Amino acid sequence: MQLTSLLGLLATATLAVGQASNNTTGKLGDARPVRNNPVIGEVWVAKFDSPTVKGFVTAVANTVGVNYTIDVTGLPVDQGPFKYHVHVRAVPSDGNCADTAGHLDSYLRGDSPPCNSAAPQTCEVGDLSGKYGTVTGPSVLKR
Ligand SMILES: *[C@@H]1O[C@H](CO)[C@@H](O)[C@H](O)[C@H]1NC(C)=O
Ligand SMILES: *[C@@H]1O[C@H](CO)[C@@H](O)[C@H](O)[C@H]1NC(C)=O
Ligand SMILES: *[C@@H]1O[C@H](CO)[C@@H](O)[C@H](O)[C@H]1NC(C)=O
Numbered sequence: 001m002q003l004t005s006l007l008g009l010l011a012t013a014t015l016a017v018g019q020a021s022n023n024t025t026g027k028l029g030d031a032r033p034v035r036n037n038p039v040i041g042e043v044w045v046a047k048f049d050s051p052t053v054k055g056f057v058t059a060v061a062n063t064v065g066v067n068y069t070i071d072v073t074g075l076p077v078d079q080g081p082f083k084y085h086v087h088v089r090a091v092p093s094d095g096n097c098a099d100t101a102g103h104l105d106s107y108l109r110g111d112s113p114p115c116n117s118a119a120p121q122t123c124e125v126g127d128l129s130g131k132y133g134t135v136t137g138p139s140v141l142k143r
Pocket of ligand 1: 022023024112113
């Protein structure tokens with residue numbers, strides 16, 4: 001059973017975009033909740049261990065949906081806010097993030113135009129910052 005992998009923060013820093021009142025949804029419609037998850041409690045971790053940025057993002061399969069926790073320190077304060085996404089593939093052992101493919105986007109939504117966080121089912125599935133908000137340095141603890 002392949003859950004998706006997490007790639008984490010340090011995507012492109014972007015300017016905060018005003019909350020869109022546009023409920024653009026995926027070409028395949030709104031995301032549907034995953035129920036009877038076969039991997040409840042399974043934990044996926046994206047670990048950050050650079051000289052400056054340390055911490056982790058965890059994803060735990062819940063009865064319905066996924067619980068995410070972001071606990072990262074050392075983010076540059078002169079950059080951001082930072083977006084973060086779930087990518088299709090895990091970061092390989094050589095650490096090359098280019099091998100993670102695109103964002104998880106099961107309903108073919110894309111992350112532009114920005115999603116309405118009040119209607120998360122319309123967002124790109126992997127667009128976590130679109131659904132839960134961007135993060136800024138130096139440290140983040142977000143559940
Ligand atoms: C909503 O998004 C669609 C698709 O990108 C775009 O064509 C439309 O202009 C947007 N509407 C508003 C009000 O932003
Ligand atoms: C996910 O979070 C909810 C709300 O805090 C909690 O009730 C639930 O036990 C969590 N699930 C897992 C698998 O950690
Ligand atoms: C977008 O979805 C939210 C939540 O379902 C709803 O309250 C709002 O009216 C919708 N906005 C538009 C422009 O359809």
